[in-house]
Amino acid sequence: MVESMPGVKQRPLMRAVVYVPLILTAIYFLLPLIVMLLTSVKTMDEIRAGNLLSLPATLTFEPWAKAWDKMGGTFTNSFMIVVPAVAISTAVGAFNGFVLTKWRFRGSELLFGMLLVGCFIPFQVILLPMARTLGLLGLAGTTGGLILVHVIYGLAFTTLFFRNFYVAVPDELVKAARIDGAGFFTIFWRIILPLSGPIIVVSVIWQFTQIWNDFLFGVVYSSGETQPITVALNNLVNTSTGVKEYNVDMAAALLAALPTLVVYILAGKHFVAGLTAGAVKG
Known part of the structure; x- marks a missing residue:
């Protein structure tokens, strides 16, 4: 039991090693979709003045x-x-x-x-x-x-x-x-x-x-x-x-x-x- 404790403590670290790259990869591939969605609900004036990832100040459909x-x-x-x-x-x-x-x-x-x-x-x-x-x-x-x-x-x-x-x-x-x-x-x-x-x-x-x-x-x-x-x-x-x-x-x-x-x-x-x-x- 004593020998198994270090392995138990390492589980969060191992999960982080697996999930962090997966999450970063998902964000990387979802980023264009997020940019498209945010741009589609902004006015043209806001698009010209703001940045791609900023939330719309005025939501428009x-x-x-x-x-x-x-x-x-x-x-x-x-x-x-x-x-x-x-x-x-x-x-x-x-x-x-x-x-x-x-x-x-x-x-x-x-x-x-x-x-x-x-x-x-x-x-x-x-x-x-x-x-x-x-x-x-x-x-x-x-x-x-x-x-x-x-x-x-x-x-x-x-x-x-x-x-x-x-x-x-x-x-x-x-x-x-x-x-x-x-x-x-x-x-x-x-x-x-x-x-x-x-x-x-x-x-x-x-x-x-x-x-x-x-x-x-x-x-x-x-x-x-x-x-x-x-x-x-x-x-x-x-x-x-x-x-x-x-x-x-x-x-x-x-x-x-x-x-x-x-x-x-x-x-x-x-x-x-x-x-x-x-x-x-x-």
């Missing part, structure tokens, strides 16, 4: 109102793009993952390898071929066309997620169901999907953040009233006419980032849990 007035429509556009694109790519990815792991066919490994290559294709490589395809389909410059682009590009990732998760599902479950007379779709809907909650969360979070934050596809394949919020934010911040309103720019940036922040705050732990759920084959 007029910059937020202006930002919403200029970007509110594109905020809705982004949701109209994100919701169906996430739902379709997740559903098809789950179907693909099931086929590639539990209902294999000749050439399935080659097909999976080809899909895997899709995860490493840069956005820029598919710009011209996809623009040509959308033109032939009559979807150029439309919300439907942008949804199709995100579904196609996201399928490689969602298929990879579900395939790796379903590898850990025992094959005996599928074999037993087939012996009992269950068919392809019955096994998928009643056995596989009920087990897929963790990886569905991963796919939804991944696709939501990727599609919501996308700028390149949005600026290339949309126009006018179909533009997503990232394109509108770029147009607002980079405008060269009128007085530069930094408080409005910061409010607009926070509005654009708000949905992804909410998603990660509410479901971040489920994202990590879902990624590791299929890491070890049971």
